[in-house]
Structure formats: structure tokens, C-alpha cells
Amino acid sequence: MDLLRFITAGSVDDGKSTLIGRLLYDTKNILADQMEAIERASKTRNAGEIDLALLTDGLRSEREQGITIDVAYKYFQTPNRKFISIDAPGHIQYTRNMVTGASNADLAIILVDARHGVVEQTRRHSLIASMLGIPHVIVAVNKMDLVGNSEDAFLQIAKSYKELAEKLSIKDLTIIPVSALNGDNIVDRSESMTWYTGETLLSVLENVNVLKDQNQEDGRFAVQYVIRPQTDELHDYRGYAGRVQSGTFKKGDAIKVLPSERESKIAKIEFGGNEIQEASVLQSVTILLEDDIDISRGDTIVTVDNSPIVSQDIEALVCWMDDKKTLKPGNKYVLQHGTARSRCSIRDIEYQIDINSYEKLDEVEALKLNDVARIVLRTAQPIAYDPYQKNRANGAAILIDETSNVTVGACMIE
Amino acid sequence: MSISVNEASDIQREISERSAPDYLDQLEAEAIYIMREVAGQFERPALLFSGGKDSITLVHLAKKAFAPGKIPFPLVHVDTGHNFIEAIEYRDELAEQINAKLIVRYVEDTIKAKGLKEQTGKNASRNWLQTFTLLDTIEEFEFDACIGGARRDEEKARAKERIFSFRDEFGQWDPKRQRPELWNLFNGRIQKGENVRVFPISNWTELDVWAYLKREGIALPSIYFAHERELILRDGKLLNNTPVIEPDPEDQIVTRQVRFRTVGDMTCTAAVESAAATLDEVIAEITISRISERGETRIDDQQTEAAMEDRKKGGYF
Numbered sequence: 001m002d003l004l005r006f007i008t009a010g011s012v013d014d015g016k017s018t019l020i021g022r023l024l025y026d027t028k029n030i031l032a033d034q035m036e037a038i039e040r041a042s043k044t045r046n047a048g049e050i051d052l053a054l055l056t057d058g059l060r061s062e063r064e065q066g067i068t069i070d071v072a073y074k075y076f077q078t079p080n081r082k083f084i085s086i087d088a089p090g091h092i093q094y095t096r097n098m099v100t101g102a103s104n105a106d107l108a109i110i111l112v113d114a115r116h117g118v119v120e121q122t123r124r125h126s127l128i129a130s131m132l133g134i135p136h137v138i139v140a141v142n143k144m145d146l147v148g149n150s151e152d153a154f155l156q157i158a159k160s161y162k163e164l165a166e167k168l169s170i171k172d173l174t175i176i177p178v179s180a181l182n183g184d185n186i187v188d189r190s191e192s193m194t195w196y197t198g199e200t201l202l203s204v205l206e207n208v209n210v211l212k213d214q215n216q217e218d219g220r221f222a223v224q225y226v227i228r229p230q231t232d233e234l235h236d237y238r239g240y241a242g243r244v245q246s247g248t249f250k251k252g253d254a255i256k257v258l259p260s261e262r263e264s265k266i267a268k269i270e271f272g273g274n275e276i277q278e279a280s281v282l283q284s285v286t287i288l289l290e291d292d293i294d295i296s297r298g299d300t301i302v303t304v305d306n307s308p309i310v311s312q313d314i315e316a317l318v319c320w321m322d323d324k325k326t327l328k329p330g331n332k333y334v335l336q337h338g339t340a341r342s343r344c345s346i347r348d349i350e351y352q353i354d355i356n357s358y359e360k361l362d363e364v365e366a367l368k369l370n371d372v373a374r375i376v377l378r379t380a381q382p383i384a385y386d387p388y389q390k391n392r393a394n395g396a397a398i399l400i401d402e403t404s405n406v407t408v409g410a411c412m413i414e
Numbered sequence: 415m416s417i418s419v420n421e422a423s424d425i426q427r428e429i430s431e432r433s434a435p436d437y438l439d440q441l442e443a444e445a446i447y448i449m450r451e452v453a454g455q456f457e458r459p460a461l462l463f464s465g466g467k468d469s470i471t472l473v474h475l476a477k478k479a480f481a482p483g484k485i486p487f488p489l490v491h492v493d494t495g496h497n498f499i500e501a502i503e504y505r506d507e508l509a510e511q512i513n514a515k516l517i518v519r520y521v522e523d524t525i526k527a528k529g530l531k532e533q534t535g536k537n538a539s540r541n542w543l544q545t546f547t548l549l550d551t552i553e554e555f556e557f558d559a560c561i562g563g564a565r566r567d568e569e570k571a572r573a574k575e576r577i578f579s580f581r582d583e584f585g586q587w588d589p590k591r592q593r594p595e596l597w598n599l600f601n602g603r604i605q606k607g608e609n610v611r612v613f614p615i616s617n618w619t620e621l622d623v624w625a626y627l628k629r630e631g632i633a634l635p636s637i638y639f640a641h642e643r644e645l646i647l648r649d650g651k652l653l654n655n656t657p658v659i660e661p662d663p664e665d666q667i668v669t670r671q672v673r674f675r676t677v678g679d680m681t682c683t684a685a686v687e688s689a690a691a692t693l694d695e696v697i698a699e700i701t702i703s704r705i706s707e708r709g710e711t712r713i714d715d716q717q718t719e720a721a722m723e724d725r726k727k728g729g730y731f
């Protein structure tokens with residue numbers, strides 16, 4: 001069985017947490033004691049209606065305020081697939097938590113309140129989903145029960161969303177009218193919206209093909225750790241531990257180590273101490289080389305005839321996440337890319353992206369919390385990267401504040 | 415403006431006809447990746463080992479991550495003195511067998527040294543006190559990262575926690591100020607005195623752990639399988655009959671065939687009535703069970719709605 005990671009996004013109160021609760025409830029993935037706990041908590045908070053959002057809103061302050069603050073991970077399964085659901089907050093203040101959840105998602109469900117249509121947070125989250133290269137987007141037009149299950153209302157929102165999506169070139173888009181509260185078109189087909197003949201939400205989740213989203217062409221392996229047992233039997237053993245970020249590696253493959261450019265061949269690939277013939281995307285393995293060359297954490301092993309870009313000058317889209325300090329040209333950070341870390345300095349903010357119109361704003365002096373922009377930076381050491389939209393794993397990087405050590409920026413290298 | 419998304423090439427489409435990797439392989443690869451990040455990013459990491467199935471899984475994953483080398487960090491156990499003897503025996507045997515360094519620190523010693531006051535009365539436990547011992551141990555060895563076997567499916571506050579969970583110099587978790595955690599780029603940078611709790615099996619469910627133990631042929635302490643035992647029947651829960659549990663007039667002493675679904679302190683872990691004697695039988699029972707792991711076995715979470723969140727804010731795992 002395979003695994004799908006998806007996130008719910010969209011504006012405050014559009015029903016993201018309720019939708020996840022509903023998905024789990026209707027697929028019988030809420031256990032009896034968890035249900036009792038939700039019922040108990042619902043009673044102390046409102047008139048007694050069961051609030052399925054309490055399944056994911058697990059923090060004290062979330063329950064007090066009735067909002068989601070940080071992402072919650074919930075796990076469920078149907079006969080066809082396993083799911084990791086990631087419930088993101090809609091509130092603008094917590095956008096960085098949404099980005100945290102979205103960065104690993106294969107699919108995003110963007111909720112829209114049928115009464116309000118597309119709003120600023122819909123646009124912001126759609127932009128983020130598109131920048132992060134989430135390959136599949138489902139727009140769930142929620143609370144259809146509050147607009148009389150009207151087909152017209154749905155079609156209008158679908159139309160305005162499609163206009164937005166065109167500007168973002170979202171690859172795979174499905175739009176579904178739902179009621180998370182009543183469970184319409186979530187797992188079961190709606191009886192109040194017989195005009196809708198498309199798939200239910202669960203059916204899309206179960207059938208979307210995620211395997212083809214992975215980059216299986218470009219052999220990239222970031223070295224995490226060097227295994228050197230230094231025992232009598234394994235005196236000369238040197239294994240490079242890491243995860244295949246993209247492509248495949250086989251015994252005998254000619255490889256190159258970056259940034260040093262030294263070449264060698266793969267002598268052996270091991271997993272858990274046993275030899276295997278081949279390692280492909282996302283496998284955590286150990287690579288042994290024919291030649292004794294200097295390799296350490298932060299180096300990248302690539303197939304010899306297919307190189308990434310090696311450079312100190314980088315242009316990237318960035319989501320800025322620091323609520324205390326702004327990003328300005330001249331500022332210095334630590335850039336973490338794969339397993340490599342390098343100091344870097346910001347050379348320029350090329351443009352900021354307007355959240356509503358997606359227009360480029362020039363002459364921006366500084367980025368504030370939740371701003372999205374394209375920046376130019378220079379690293380102290382060369383970085384071996386691929387453009388993010390071609391290779392998510394090797395095109396992603398984070399900026400770390402050197403004094404607070406907090407992660408302050410999500411970079412998608414262009 | 416438009417942000418272009420590369421179309422998958424034809425070659426890629428062909429390759430994609432391959433079958434998808436199994437979810438257990440994916441979870442395993444992720445956990446191994448996380449273990450190696452810990453070894454690569456920190457100077458003095460430790461693996462917190464309790465003798466329970468989750469930490470047994472962790473040790474197995476660590477073995478695989480660093481084979482044929484040794485696990486490059488010690489196993490650390492905070493011994494409350496209320497552990498099951500079977501778990502302690504298992505701990506010692508395993509550490510010896512894999513030739514790992516085992517560090518044990520006792521809550522009893524902390525209580526004496528610091529003059530801490532123990533809970534008394536019905537359902538008294540050392541669950542809260544073990545935080546003091548843990549924080550002292552972290553300080554004593556200057557651990558900068560502690561790997562733990564917590565899973566997000568266990569509890570609603572855990573469901574919110576990062577894989578690299580930053581703790582300040584007092585070991586506190588601040589759920590409202592968690593660091594962003596993007597892609598697989600874990601940020602383990604800290605100041606001296608701070609530390610990171612790392613949860614490699616965050617994304618595993620209870621069933622995933624059982625399925626993995628079975629697939630890998632990993633031995634477990636005998637208490638995980640059905641056996642006859644003398645127990646205290648209290649408020650519908652079956653607790654081990656041991657002097658560390660303060661008696662209550664309402665208690666009944668019974669003998670039942672049981673197994674344990676989780677193994678924590680005897681004071682707060684209840685047994686499940688069961689005849690399941692093999693991993694297959696245990697998995698079959700848990701698959702159809704309509705009660706969660708903690709709901710069925712834990713006394714400590716049920717005291718208030720946010721018990722776990724509050725403990726974590728205080729430095730608990």
C-alpha cells in the first residue's frame with residue numbers, strides 16, 4: 001500500500017479542521033474513546049453540537065479560541081491507501097505553520113467558504129501551494145448547506161478560482177462542492193446536490209497518482225554522515241550515508257562529488273549493512289566508492305553525466321517567516337540546502353509578489369512576516385542545486401538567523 | 415505573473431509505471447534519514463530508551479542507519495523505579511547484545527538529592543518527577559539532542575509537535591512558537607544549554623510499529639504477549655499488582671490472562687485482557703480494536719484535557 005500526504009488550506013473558519021474530522025469520521029477512523037473525548041469537549045464549548053474540528057485542534061489555546069494555530073498531523077487509512085493529513089491554520093498570523101505543513105504535501109485541499117468565495121487567504125495559500133510545487137490541488141467549496149446547495153453559487157466560485165489558478169499554472173486542479181459539517185461529497189455522494197456528478201473528495205484522494213511527481217531522472221545524493229567503523233574487520237570501510245533525493249543509483253555507476261568535482265564509481269550500495277543492487281528516490285542507503293576520495297557531510301554525489309548547477313550566486317523565491325526582523329539586502333544568514341550549510345548574504349530583493357493580484361512589486365526595501373518575494377543571494381561556499389520546479393528535493397533551502405538560530409525563510413531556488 | 419511548473423517528461427512517465435514503494439519502506443527510510451541528521455548535526459546526541467516497543471523500534475532503526483558501524487550515541491534510560499522488570503531485563507540484554515553504551519539515571523536519586531515531594535494517594539505516579547531526572551541527565555552529559563519514540567498519532571498535543579522539537583534551557587516546549595520545519599531540512603542549530611528532542615517515528619501509527627516489528631522479526635519483552643498475571647482491578651482498568659501502586663479500598667485483586675499494549679510505568683499503564691500470544695494475533699486484535707492505545711492503557715492522560723501539553727511545556731518528553 002502507498003502513502004499520500006495532503007494538507008488542508010484556506011482562510012480562517014472555512015472549515016479545514018472540520019473537513020479532516022469529517023474525513024476520518026466517515027471513513028471510520030475515529031476510535032470510540034477519541035469520539036467520546038470530542039463529544040465531552042464539544043459539550044463544554046457549545047450547545048452540544050459535535051464539533052469535529054476538535055479532533056485536530058488539540059492545543060489548549062486552540063480550543064479556547066476555536067481556531068487552529070499550528071499544523072496537526074492525523075493518520076488514517078482506507079482499503080486503497082494510507083493517508084497523512086496535515087491540518088493547517090487559516091489565520092494569516094500563522095502562515096509559516098501552513099508553509100511548514102505544505103512543504104511535504106503531495107496534494108493540497110484549499111477550502112473556500114461558499115458564502116464568501118475566493119478571499120485574500122485563498123489567494124495567499126494558493127500562491128504558496130503553487131510556489132511549493134504541490135502537484136495536485138483540490139478546491140473544496142465548503143458550507144454549501146449555507147447557500148442552499150446552489151449550483152449557481154458553486155459555478156461562480158469555480159469560475160473565479162479557475163481564473164486565479166491560470167495565473168499560477170496549477171498542474172492538476174479539481175473543484176468539488178462540499179459540506180464538511182454534513183459530510184456531503186466528502187466520503188459519500190451528496191443527496192442535496194444531485195447536480196454534481198464529479199468525484200467525491202475521498203475518491204480523488206484515493207486515486208491521484210503521486211509516484212509520477214517524483215524526479216526519477218537526476219541522480220542526487222546528499223551525504224549526511226560518513227560511516228567508519230574502524231574495527232579490525234572493517235578497517236578500511238568508508239560508507240557514505242544519505243538519502244537518494246532524486247533519480248537512481250546502481251553499483252558501477254560513474255559518479256561525481258560536488259562541489260569538489262572528484263569522480264569515482266559506485267563500488268557497492270548497502271542498506272542496513274546488506275548489499276543491494278540499486279537505490280531509488282527517497283531510499284536511505286549507504287554508498288561505497290571505488291576510490292578513496294575526501295567526502296564529508298554537505299557534499300553531494302551525482303551521476304557523472306547529469307550535473308546540477310554549482311554556484312555561489314543564487315536566485316530564489318522566498319517566504320519570509322520572521323515576525324521580529326525584516327529581510328533586507330546586506331543581511332547575513334545561514335543557508336541550509338540538503339545537508340550543506342553556508343553563510344550567505346542577501347544581495348537584492350528583485351521583486352515582491354502581491355498576494356491579491358500576483359503582480360510583481362518593484363523597489364521593495366524589506367520583507368516582513370509572510371511576504372513572498374524573489375531574492376538574490378550569495379553564499380560563502382558553492383552550492384550544488386537544481387531549480388526547485390524541476391527538482392523539489394534539491395532546489396529547496398532554508399534561511400536560518402545566525403543569532404536566534406530560528407528558521408526564518410523558505411527558499412525555492414530558481 | 416506566472417510561476418511555471420515543469421511538466422514531467424516522457425521518460426519520467428514511463429518510470430512512473432513502476433509500483434509505488436510500500437508505506438513501511440517509506441516510513442523506515444524517513445526515520446533512518448532523521449537518525450542520520452541527528453548524528454550529522456549534533457555533537458552529543460542520545461537515544462532515550464525505555465524498553466517499550468517504540469524505543470525498541472528506534473534502536474532497530476538506528477542499527478540499520480549506521481550499519482555496519484555501531485550506533486554513534488548512547489542509550490539513556492530514566493528509571494522511575496516503577497518499570498516492569500521484563501522491560502528492564504530486555505533493556506540490559508539489548509544494550510549488551512548490540513554493544514551500546516547504556517546510561518541509567520534513577521528518579522529515586524533525584525527525589526533524594528533534591529528533596530522532591532512524591533505524589534501520594536490513588537493513581538500517584540512518578541510520571542511528572544521523571545522530567546527532573548531527564549533534565550538533570552541532559553545537563554550532566556551535555557546532551558544537545560535526545561531521540562525519542564513519540565508518535566503523533568498517540569495524543570492530540572503530540573500531533574502538533576515538530577520532528578525536531580526545540581527546547582529552551584529549561585527543557586520547555588512552547589507550542590505557540592515552534593520553529594518552522596520545511597521539507598526535510600531539519601534545523602538543529604541551538605545555543606549551549608538548549609536542546610532538541612527528535613522524533614524519528616513521528617509519522618508512524620501504532621499499527622505501523624506493530625507491522626514493522628513483525629516484518630523485521632524484532633523480539634519484544636514477554637509482557638506484550640498474553641500471559642496470566644495477578645492484577646489490581648481499579649475503575650475498570652487492570653493494573654499490575656505491585657507494591658509501588660498505593661492500595662485503594664475499592665481495589666480488587668484478580669488473576670487474568672492479559673497483555674500490555676504499551677509499556678510505561680506500572681502505576682499508569684493498564685493491561686488488556688487478551689489471548690493473543692503472537693505478533694500476528696496481537697496485530698489482528700489491534701486492527702479491529704475501537705479504542706486507541708492511550709485510551710485503553712494510560713491513566714495519566716485522562717486526568718485533564720490538556721495533560722500531555724502541560725507536561726511537555728514543563729520539559730517532559
Ligand SMILES: Nc1nc2c(ncn2[C@@H]2O[C@H](COP(=O)(O)OP(=O)(O)OP(=O)(O)O)[C@@H](O)[C@H]2O)c(=O)[nH]1
Pocket residue numbers: 010011012013014015016017018019053066067068069088089090091142143144145146178179180181182
Ligand atoms: N454550516 C456549515 N458550517 C461549517 C461547515 N464546515 C465547517 N463549518 C463550521 O465553521 C466553523 C469553523 O470551522 P473550522 O473547521 O474550525 O474552520 P478552520 O478552517 O479549521 O479554521 P482555522 O483553522 O482557524 O483557520 C465551525 O463552527 C464549523 O462548525 C459546513 O460545511 N457547513
Ligand SMILES: [Mg+2]
Pocket residue numbers: 016017018053067068087088089090
Ligand atoms: Mg482549523
